Amino acid sequence: MQNNPAAKTLKLRLYGTFSAEWSDGSKLNVRSAKLRAMIALLAMAPDMTRTRSWLQDKLWSLSGVELGRASLRRGLSDLKRAIGPDFDSLFVVSHDNIGLNHDLVELIGTSAEGEFLEGLEIAEGGFTSWVNEQRSNRPQLSSALEFFNPSDKTGILPAVAVLPFLQSFKRDGENVLGDMLAEEVSRALSRSQLIDVISHLSCRNLNMRLLNLADVRRALNVEYVIHGSYRLSGERFHLDADFLDADSGRIIWSRQFSAKMSDFLNGGQEIVADISRQIGQSILSTSIELATSKPLPEVASHALLVSGVALMHRLKLASFAKARPLIEEIIRKSPNHASLYAWLGKWYVLSVHQGWSSDLKKDSQIARDCTARALDLDPDCSFSLAADGLVHSNLLKEFDAAERRFDRATELNPNDALAWLLKGTMHAFRDEGMKAVSFTKRACSLSPLDPQKYYFESLTATALAADQQYDLALEYAESSLKENRRHSSTLRVKTAALHFLGREVEAQEAAKELLVCEPNLTVSGWLMNHPAANFKTGQMWAEAFRKSGVPSN
Template identity: 40%
Template sequence: MGSASEVSKGSKASADVLHYATRTVFFADVVESVRLMQRDELAAAARIRDLLLEAVNETIPRHQGHLLQRLGDGLMIAFAHPRYAIECARALHRRAAELAESVAVGDRVLLRIGIHAADILTDDVAFYGNGVNVAARLAALAGPGETVISLAARDQLTAGPGGEFVDLGLCHLKHVDAPLRAYRLGPRNAQPPEIESQIVLRPTLAVIPLTLLSGGSPSLPVGEIIADEVIVALSRAPELRIVSRLSTTAFRGRKTQLKEIRALLGATYVLSGAYRVSGDSLIVTVELADTRNGEIVWAHGFKSKLSGLLAQDDDLVTSIVAGVASALTNTELLRTKSRALPTLDAYTLLLGGIGLMHRSDPRDFGKSRQAFEQLIERYPRYAAPYAYLAEWHVFKVTQGWFTNLEQEAAAALDWINRALDVDTADSLELMVNGLVHTNLLHRHDVAKVSYDLALEKNANEGLARLHRGTLWAFQGRGREAVEETDRAVELSPLDPWRYYYDSLRATAALAARDYERAIELARRSLRSNRSHASTLRVIAIASSELGRYDEAHESLAELRKLDPSLTVSGYLARSPAASYETGRTWSQALRRAGLPA
């Protein structure tokens, strides 16, 4: 591609108006167009032209896309958000497949698509720079009928409605200096049977982040903040089950049928709405719908102040919670709301730090620590950044990116103690305290108490259940571990970090000696994150226990690429299972798989 893509003809760009704009760039081209032309130039050209003209005139505008450039067999398009680009890609692939049904296999016109999100340099006439070209390079990684997206685009999407993301690892792209993490977007998998088979004894509520209608800035996640606060408050009500907001974000702004949300999330009720911003005024409308019959059981409008959204004297969230509680149970479930960051910018920084921490790229992982440290500098009396820094050190050890285990454990303990000094009543800090004492300090008695307290505070805290179940796995309580980790994923069925849930569920299956199940879950986890060390260890151990030493050797080889210094003794030194029979069994399995002593 060239350095610029013309948006419109006859306009003259001016160098003094160059600025950066956040855009999702989409590149689609015809697979093997040269071969098609060689077979039958006229017929192939007609089929390609018809497909691309329909895309330009109908499909792209319908999905809020803006054509940047048209090539003979390709299109460069800009979207405001990756969600629209994904929907457009689906529609184009679907239409290409429909047109191909009446054509011989060798003559079919299929597309490959690349999607990248970045800050693009523009003068509102043309787009410039490397970001424009990355989408085209990503498309080259895609096969017929496939879409490949960058990590930057993937991080703005969730599974479920957006499809399953298969991690392709770090990919080297032509004319791009550093390798980029890429994902293939495939058909969304069927809902896991263990979730479908759950018997719901309490009504389940899904809170969809509110949609911005006018005013304000799309970069400030007001809708997510309101949804988060409502979820935190309602999660303390034992009469309700609340779906994680990370699972509901995919439905924001979509015209999704209630029955689809019910099928995907198992929700009995859905709380959704919208907001408008005018100066410092915030106008919010919400409605509560019954997914079984589509009935709106409660709707209300609220006026508030944007600057006071997270202040202690702002009753917006309390009012929403009170309305929902009254409609569902005719009783006011609770009247207070949780403590939260005092400004919107800080909340955005917190979400960004969490996202970076889950990227298994050491450079991005390092940036996440900087985000949390910056938050602490601004808001020393907010506990969450301290807790996430403690968790950061746990992840660092899990990946093998450390030189001194005692130093990492001491740092994690220091951060979580500082978090608890600020706030001892929040389930997040209690959950991370349990994680630190499980994985780094091996004080499982303290960990158990912390997880139990976290779940007393918030019975719907999926991560607390996940980590408590993993603790039981280390202790050899396999059956209980499986039940608890399965319950955790039920609470957040479409979590964007689902790989992490599946990885720890695989550990639970390993403790239960269900080695086939452990491998199945671990491989599912690897499809979304190929660089998670714990997942590779599970496959190596389970394969070794089954006598499949070729598979065990292969997984161990991948593991040692991430952690070259790993040995059996080193594993036992840091494994939370080391003092139990599980630890001895697993270390012997790793030795049989070929791990040096």
């Protein structure tokens, strides 16, 4: 790409009458409505790049495929003549794509200056649909929003906007504390696999004191919003926060949080974890309510996914059985999202490990097919890699392949809590207790609000037991069981930990509870199917089960 000889930028005005002007004051004289429209279409792309076929569909579909291609080529030639030597700096043209050099383009103007692309009407259905959609989704004249590109949210996850918290009674000046607090909550929420968090920078672009909820919904395309104000009181600050349903405007909850200023500024995360946890729990309960009160085709995709994952991890057979149709329904709606197949694969893994599978070989193969499909769609999705690693370690007992998947997942996304958790569990099965504890503890620190909290605690207990830290393993197992009494894996860890602590009577009671959840469990069957069976840790656990009352055969 050639350098811009004058080091100038192109200022595009998309509200009101379209205009394009160089930063030196000279006009970009483009008379053709379709060519002005093409520049606007490129400017509104997330990376200012569109495919040639997409542009043809929007601007020359009535001409047919061949004439459309020729019209696009002719349009580029006309633009090159109109722009002159700056064309090669401004446009990035390849065989498949056409784009603008975003370093040289500045979007100016606000909705207060008029309708989006006002007066630019083209008799092409594709463009008409696109521009009408943009107009309906953009802030209206009453908004005080500054212009920025729209969210490219796909709708698979519930989206949350954490708006900067305002200082009560202060109308002007800096708001460092409120901004920092909103940024930390956004960062904590973003660690969840089940929440789509709008970037803090996007939220900061809004004029918070003049904003209304409809503006936020249109601009950021979110389902939920949290906002509020704080006041200082000596060494402490008190935050009054509202969590809202952005569609209806309904306040889901209104709560107060408090913390010492010095604790927060020195890295204390208690208030952040508390706010984030309550947001996560509210999204879960709201999603389950939506998914269970309507026919599945009428339920929004984000509610289907969140409720499906939540019900899957309750591990009551009735709830677990309801989870799979929810995940399958969203796959029907969005068949090209890798993570959906990964979640379905995990459902089959849990089915096998809970003893609910009627055909272990078949369900193991389905799980493998699901995670393989996920990686076909996106080989660099850390969650899909982690799910595939889970299948290889827990069902196929192919530890080398599993380790490669977990290593790649944590390399791509060092904040993927589930990848660290499952990686740690694999090391626990292989008698590598110290590594197992290190990785599972890291997973817990990365996932303070995950709906699978009991699952994280359960596998951390497994890691601690593999490291023969039985007191701490029992502590984590008990905490996990408070959230989910019917998780067989947790009950097995509890039974083994009690046995090795010499608390035989309690170990026998734990084994009885285990057999209620998994009535067909035998020591020989466990050794046949469990990935730890051929390692010292597995042999020790099997003996603990036998001595605690689990039948041998």
